[in-house]
Amino acid sequence: MLRNIFLKSVRDSVKAISAIFILLFLTCLMVMFVVAELPMEEFQRIIDLLPKGVLTAFAGPAGIDLSTPEGVLNTDMFTVFLPLILIGSAIYYGYDSTAKEEESRTLDLVLSTGISRSNFLIQKLFALAAKSFLIICGLIISIIITGTIFDLNIALSNILAICIQLFLISTTLGFIASMIGTILGKSSHVFGISSGIAIISYFLYTLEPFLKDFENLKYLSLFYYYKGGDPLVQGFHSWHWSIFIVTDLIAFIVALYFWKKRDLNN
Known part of the structure; x- marks a missing residue:
């Protein structure tokens, strides 16, 4: 099992993933109970009285929509809560x-079994x-089951979209965290820089309507490619996914390059 880093890494995370499930x-x-049992249309009328700027700062350019199941999921789960869980987990996995392997001094032991540095990182x-x-599969299953329990009609294709x-943005930030780890090697740098990128990206997306003179800055935001096309309502975007794939490939190549060069004795 020690030689199969992929399976060992997944196995070691089973308890944590189960807790997240x-x-x-x-x-x-x-959330489904709230949507099914509470008068969300009344709450929406109250929300509509708030200044648009407040709604945008909280929920992004799409604002807050509590009148539909998709709108509630967008507002309550897919804007802050789920990205926080998924991105936080992925950044930790990147670390x-x-x-972490360097700091815990376990990497030399693993490499002594004959596994190459490149093979180790690729499997990780x-x-x-x-x-x-x-985790994403658990989320999809949870939405389907709870939606069925409360007889809510939510388009499965849009949930998948x-x-x-969400899987792509979290994996991308996890790859970036791993890349930073290969370059700098310190946990404080990995968490600080990766989290900083995620936070800045979020605010570039949510505050974009207020930055009219810097409107193009939104294209630097990973959150724009995550939610900019409103996939829960509009479905899968034709090209936003490609930004994550390209970023993943770049982070993967850079991480592999610096990992091979890194002096593990320092």
């Missing part, structure tokens, strides 16, 4: 793939993507 299911259950990054994918985008 439970959290996601209970959250979906609560775990490089900087594939494990990162696999763990994020498992936004969940794929």
Whole structure:
């Protein structure tokens, strides 16, 4: 098992992923109950009285829509809560793939079994993507089950679209975290820089309507490619996904390059 880094990494995260599954299911259950049982149209009328700037700063350019199940999911889950869970997990997995192995002094032991540096990192990054994918699968299943319990009609294709985008943005930031780990090697740098990129990206997206003179800055935001096309309502965007794929490939290549050069004794 030690030689199969991919399986070991996934296996070691089973308990954490199971806990996230439970959290996601209970959250979906609560949100679906609110949508089905509470007068959301009345809440929407109150929300509409708030200044548009406040709504945009909180929920992004799409604003807050509590009148439909998709709108509630967009507002309550896919804007802040789920990105926080998925991106946070992926950044940790990125740290775990490089900087943590160095800091815990376990990497030399693993490499002594004959596994090459490149093979080690590649398996770790594939494990990162696999763990994020498992969490996304749990989310999709939770939405389908809880939506069925409360007899809510939510387009499965649109759920798949936004969940794929969520998987892509979280995996991308996880790959970036791993890349930073191969370059700098310190956990504080990995978490600080990766989280900083995610936070700046979020605010570039949500505050874009207020930055008329700098409107093109939104194209630097990963959140724009995640939610800019409103996938939960409009479905899968024709090209936003490609930005994540390209960024993943760049981060993967850069991480592999610096990982091969890195002096693990320092």
